Amino acid sequence: MSATGMSPFLGGSASRELPGRAPDDAQVPSPERDRGIVASVLDAAGNARGSGYNFAYLDEGTKRMIRRAILKAIAVPGYQVPFASREMPMPYGWGTGGVQVTAAILGQSDVLKVIDQGADDTTNAVSIRRFFAKTSGVATTTRTTEATVIQTRHRIPETPLTEGQILVYQVPIPEPLRFLEPRETETRQLHALAEYGAMHVKLYEDISRHGHIATTYAYPVEVAGRYVMDPSPTPKFDNPKMDDCPALQLFGAGRERRIYAVPPYTRVRSLDFEDHPFRVQEFTQPCALCGARGHYLDEVVTDDSGGRMFICSDTDICETRVAEAAR
């Protein structure tokens, strides 16, 4: 068996032989099959049946270490807690940080949703969802309202989050000052001193060059009036959703070995200037599929002659609206 054949990401024949297993969503990647909660498959001991992995893949010592980091991250909102990030059976850049955070918090009764740029049905989302279905046996869903834990790569669902939910972000570069100051020793001092002038200079240079703040994603925010934080490369469209959010927001950066958090009902302010206030992107047309306005839209090229359409980036809310309209 090849090394990759051992990967829990790859649905080998073993998973198909499991009695009573729910339909494997990646082998038949159809939205219809993928809709709704896929039942959990746990044995009497609560481990994913026949997977051979500890619950949610990580060993208990690693989970304890990550859990301690999460508690400190919650106590100091926006501060990046170093943690001993493990190698995961997936490459850096595919959400190793988010996966470790999810693995550390996940319990048997959780319902997991995973999105990649708002979509439940893209490679990254499907593979991570199957990873946890296989290694933990928890129920999975594509519906935002049914999920208790939502792991996301770079979007916040359009459906408002609630108090019972936890949003786990996959973060590539957690340090908002990294492109202004490459030395970790220096950025750590800048955070300790709350010295964020350089970030304001960067935004000001945007204005002097373009006439407006041209930063459109990974737009820096100030958390609870203290730490400046990278909200991960979400479009700045999503920044207002982080402010005073009822859900707990956790951020994991696997390669950079950092965990940080925004507790519920916490002030998250996008940096700006009095004469250049923070603004989100606006779309001139509604979603071509569901007709929604006020959602973040993806541009889809439809032919070779310049044809294009704009559709919701959040597949769950778009499909829900299309289904409701058809009724």
Added chain:
Amino acid sequence: MLAPGFADPVHDAQGTFRAVMDALARPGLVRPLAPFLAPPAPLTPELAAVALALTDADTPVWLDPALAEAADVAAYLRFHTGAPLTDDPARAAFALVRESRRCPPLGRFALGTPAYPDTSTTLVLALDTITDGQGLSLSGPGVRGTVRVAPGPLPDGFAAQCAENRADFPLGVDLILTAPGRVAGLPRSTTVTEA
């Protein structure tokens, strides 16, 4: 004979952690914590659950005099967690406090450093109650407006100590308040006033 630890180490530890995480993320929210543990007295099941879920060889643990005097408690924690015990509160990652009224001043524990505020002590207090003691009003991250809790018994001047702890933010200790079957959180980001 040594008392057993979690019956289901994986999921009992996860359940304890989630209760503590919810409590710290939402100060003032009292979460149920019902560990089926029978640790040696005077260690409470709630203190034992937090210790078993979160401490290991990487985390020096400080025991208050009431716990430190009981040899059974040290043996129980050493066996189940492997955590080194320390008698210096300023070196402790976790501090277990059985006699909450005699809890040392918060400033005697590790407060972290400006560059690494996460290197501070997490105190775990065993209280009689979280809802029928001394009224405290909480506000800050995790709290919508203000919320009231009433933990007890507490050391004298507890609200003032919390105010000092908050004034040093981002330095400071974080508190996990336990009572029989209950847990609540008081992270350093919370503003505490008497109510």
